[in-house]
Amino acid sequence: MNPGLKLFLILIISLEISLVPNLGANLIIIGACLIYLLFKHINLKKLFLLFIIPLFAASVVFITIYYFTPSRSLYQACVLFTRIYAYVFLGAAFTETTSFLALARSLEQNFKLPSKFAYGTLAAFNVIPKIHAEVNRIRLVGDMRHYHLSFYSPALYFKAILSAVSWSNSLADGMISHGYREDKERSVIVPIALTKKDWLIFSSIIVLLQPILFLLK
Amino acid sequence: MSSKQIKINQLSFQYQDKLIFKNLDFTINQGDFALLTGPSGCGKSTLLKLIAGLEPTSTSKITTGSLTQPFTNWGMVFQDPNRQFTMATPREELIFALENKLIDRVTAQKIIDEVSHKTNISLLLDRPFLHLSGGEKQRVALAVLIAMQSDLFLLDEPFANCDSHNRNFLLNCLDSLHQDGKTILISDHNFANYEKIDPKVFAIKNQRIKTSPLPSQEVVVTNFSLPHTNQESVYSFNSFSLSFPEKELLSSTNLKIYSGKATLLTGENGSGKTSLFKALSKVITYQGELLFKDKEVKNWRRRPYLSKVGQIFQNPDDQFLNVTVKEELDFSLKYNQNPSLNESKLQSILTKLNLENMDEQVIYSLSGGQKKKLQILVMLMAYPDVLLLDEPFSGLDQKSVSEVIFLLKNYFLDANHSLIVISHQLDQIQNLCDYHLVLKGQQLFYAK
Numbered sequence: 001m002n003p004g005l006k007l008f009l010i011l012i013i014s015l016e017i018s019l020v021p022n023l024g025a026n027l028i029i030i031g032a033c034l035i036y037l038l039f040k041h042i043n044l045k046k047l048f049l050l051f052i053i054p055l056f057a058a059s060v061v062f063i064t065i066y067y068f069t070p071s072r073s074l075y076q077a078c079v080l081f082t083r084i085y086a087y088v089f090l091g092a093a094f095t096e097t098t099s100f101l102a103l104a105r106s107l108e109q110n111f112k113l114p115s116k117f118a119y120g121t122l123a124a125f126n127v128i129p130k131i132h133a134e135v136n137r138i139r140l141v142g143d144m145r146h147y148h149l150s151f152y153s154p155a156l157y158f159k160a161i162l163s164a165v166s167w168s169n170s171l172a173d174g175m176i177s178h179g180y181r182e183d184k185e186r187s188v189i190v191p192i193a194l195t196k197k198d199w200l201i202f203s204s205i206i207v208l209l210q211p212i213l214f215l216l217k
Numbered sequence: 218m219s220s221k222q223i224k225i226n227q228l229s230f231q232y233q234d235k236l237i238f239k240n241l242d243f244t245i246n247q248g249d250f251a252l253l254t255g256p257s258g259c260g261k262s263t264l265l266k267l268i269a270g271l272e273p274t275s276t277s278k279i280t281t282g283s284l285t286q287p288f289t290n291w292g293m294v295f296q297d298p299n300r301q302f303t304m305a306t307p308r309e310e311l312i313f314a315l316e317n318k319l320i321d322r323v324t325a326q327k328i329i330d331e332v333s334h335k336t337n338i339s340l341l342l343d344r345p346f347l348h349l350s351g352g353e354k355q356r357v358a359l360a361v362l363i364a365m366q367s368d369l370f371l372l373d374e375p376f377a378n379c380d381s382h383n384r385n386f387l388l389n390c391l392d393s394l395h396q397d398g399k400t401i402l403i404s405d406h407n408f409a410n411y412e413k414i415d416p417k418v419f420a421i422k423n424q425r426i427k428t429s430p431l432p433s434q435e436v437v438v439t440n441f442s443l444p445h446t447n448q449e450s451v452y453s454f455n456s457f458s459l460s461f462p463e464k465e466l467l468s469s470t471n472l473k474i475y476s477g478k479a480t481l482l483t484g485e486n487g488s489g490k491t492s493l494f495k496a497l498s499k500v501i502t503y504q505g506e507l508l509f510k511d512k513e514v515k516n517w518r519r520r521p522y523l524s525k526v527g528q529i530f531q532n533p534d535d536q537f538l539n540v541t542v543k544e545e546l547d548f549s550l551k552y553n554q555n556p557s558l559n560e561s562k563l564q565s566i567l568t569k570l571n572l573e574n575m576d577e578q579v580i581y582s583l584s585g586g587q588k589k590k591l592q593i594l595v596m597l598m599a600y601p602d603v604l605l606l607d608e609p610f611s612g613l614d615q616k617s618v619s620e621v622i623f624l625l626k627n628y629f630l631d632a633n634h635s636l637i638v639i640s641h642q643l644d645q646i647q648n649l650c651d652y653h654l655v656l657k658g659q660q661l662f663y664a665k
Contacts, residue, residue: 101304101305101309119303119313122303122304123303123304126302126303126304126305129345129347130299130347133347134535136500137530137535138535138538140498140500140523140528141530141535141536141538142538143519143520143523143524144498144523144524144526144527144528144596144599144601145527145538145548145549145552145595145596145599146524146552146554146599147538147548147552148520155538159537159538162540162581163534166534166581167300170295170297170300170301171300171303173266173271173293173295173300173301174295174300174301174302174303175303176269176270176271177269177271177291177292177293177294177295177301177371178292178301178303178310178313178314178317178361178365179290179292179314179317179318179365180313180314180317181317184317185319186316186317186319187315187316187318187319187320187321187322188316188322189312189315189316189320189321189322189325190312190322191322
């Protein structure tokens with residue numbers, strides 16, 4: 001499916017479930033995402049992490065609603081518990097099947113997002129692994145200079161932010177030196193299709209979601 | 218077609234409150250091949266950025282004079298190969314650049330094939346930049362500029378991380394671009410192999426610029442002795458090997474690195490020199506046995522090990538933990554382990570290295586060469602048993618190189634302190650190194 005349209009679909013679904021508390025709808029969404037992810041051959045370890053990592057946050061919400069609110073509603077507690085999982089699975093259904101580059105291209109080509117946003121964000125996204133490597137290297141340098149930086153050291157993050165700032169200047173220079181100009185027209189070498197089929201899937205899912213959200217009890 | 222001219226007329230330029238150029242006056246004609254020379258920190262990078270239009274920024278300004286640069290289709294290769302790509306792979310970067318130039322899909326494919334063949338990057342196109350060596354990245358950087366069909370090529374020490382093979386390869390590429398009528402402006406410290414191009418040479422010195430003849434480059438012939446095997450060793454490799462999932466870097470190796478000596482490590486770009494350093498600093502794992510002081514490196518705990526094995530990184534920014542020069546030096550003094558470097562000694566060294574009176578300057582605003590010298594100084598104060606130096610001379614002029622060698626010999630090397638040096642710049646290396654290790658065809662061996 002077209003990456004940009006997929007993003008809007010995920011955003012609309014997330015917004016709707018945050019406004020309408022419906023346990024059945026949440027479970028159906030989680031189930032649908034799970035089937036989609038399995039269909040797309042998600043790595044089983046990642047799938048396992050998708051269940052484990054939100055567990056803490058979801059449990060905290062559940063306990064708070066069930067034990068510490070006047071109504072002590074089991075239904076409400078379950079709605080919020082599953083809502084967190086629904087967000088996580090919706091997010092995963094998007095990120096696991098879409099590259100950031102394809103999304104940036106789609107937003108630029110299909111949805112007329114100004115290229116400076118599309119490519120600016122993409123460039124920043126591509127810096128993330130470099131920043132990660134940078135944090136590891138900063139800790140290495142600390143040890144080599146007889147000053148241990150633990151993962152909670154402010155000094156570690158201060159230096160990481162400094163390098164991020166200097167990266168941001170280089171990114172801008174790098175883009176300009178490779179011919180990029182703000183507000184200038186660009187050609188399309190890797191076209192991202194936005195087909196009738198994409199719109200059909202998009203609108204079918206939206207239409208299908210409404211009775212589930214508003215009628216299912 | 219009328220000929221274009223880059224005209225710099227009585228230009229003065231300052232960065233923060235510091236005057237960088239005073240009344241610069243020169244012209245570069247379309248089709249020129251111009252070589253910018255000058256000591257580290259004289260402003261070569263700044264001048265290139267001015268011509269590119271990347272300077273002045275909010276912290277710098279042109280105080281007098283003017284600069285006319287009529288080329289709209291320019292491209293630049295930066296000194297730090299990591300900082301010029303915004304995409305994740307060479308192919309994506311090429312596509313990004315070609316889209317900026319409004320090239321259509323079919324032509325783009327043709328151009329990508331052509332330039333990747335020309336710059337020998339066909340096999341690198343889909344590898345992430347994170348996994349490419351410095352020299353490989355510089356080939357990609359040049360490929361992007363050629364693909365963009367730039368008329369003006371601005372190159373800021375593009376060969377600083379290249380071996381001689383890669384350097385000659387890229388110089389030949391530039392020569393043929395020059396023959397095709399492109400205008401090329403390059404800064405470099407190494408003048409080898411420029412004779413046949415016969416560039417216009419501009420020397421920057423004391424805030425001024427003047428034309429000069431091409432400085433002569435001595436041909437470097439190294440002649441090292443082979444080590445006696447009965448010396449005390451600091452590292453022992455026994456059936457040691459290194460590999461990446463997609464590539465073997467080093468096959469089974471048995472040798473020793475000797476204590477109290479400086480060992481030069483050379484090899485082509487991408488042969489695995491930096492990866493070997495990563496194994497020595499416990500960043501990546503290896504196969505076989507690697508003993509440091511008779512104990513397996515894997516069995517050393519990280520912190521005590523890294524207090525004995527330090528590294529000078531290729532990119533100086535990686536070495537610093539503070540913001541200003543003074544903070545960095547104070548930090549080093551606080552954890553100083555080097556008995557021969559006290560505060561007063563430090564002051565005289567700073568003067569010798571032209572780093573005095575820079576206390577409040579932000580480290581990231583120093584020039585490449587100044588950063589490099591400061592970086593070496595802080596690691597001398599950390600005083601590990603073994604210091605790994607990854608391209609310590611890149612971006613340094615000959616005078617600075619000899620100053621750095623002087624420091625390493627006088628304030629570091631002794632019976633218990635050893636150096637392993639990766640360097641492509643061999644001019645003065647014999648004044649520093651005792652032995653020469655070569656990494657070639659997945660083999661590591663001592664050579665003359």
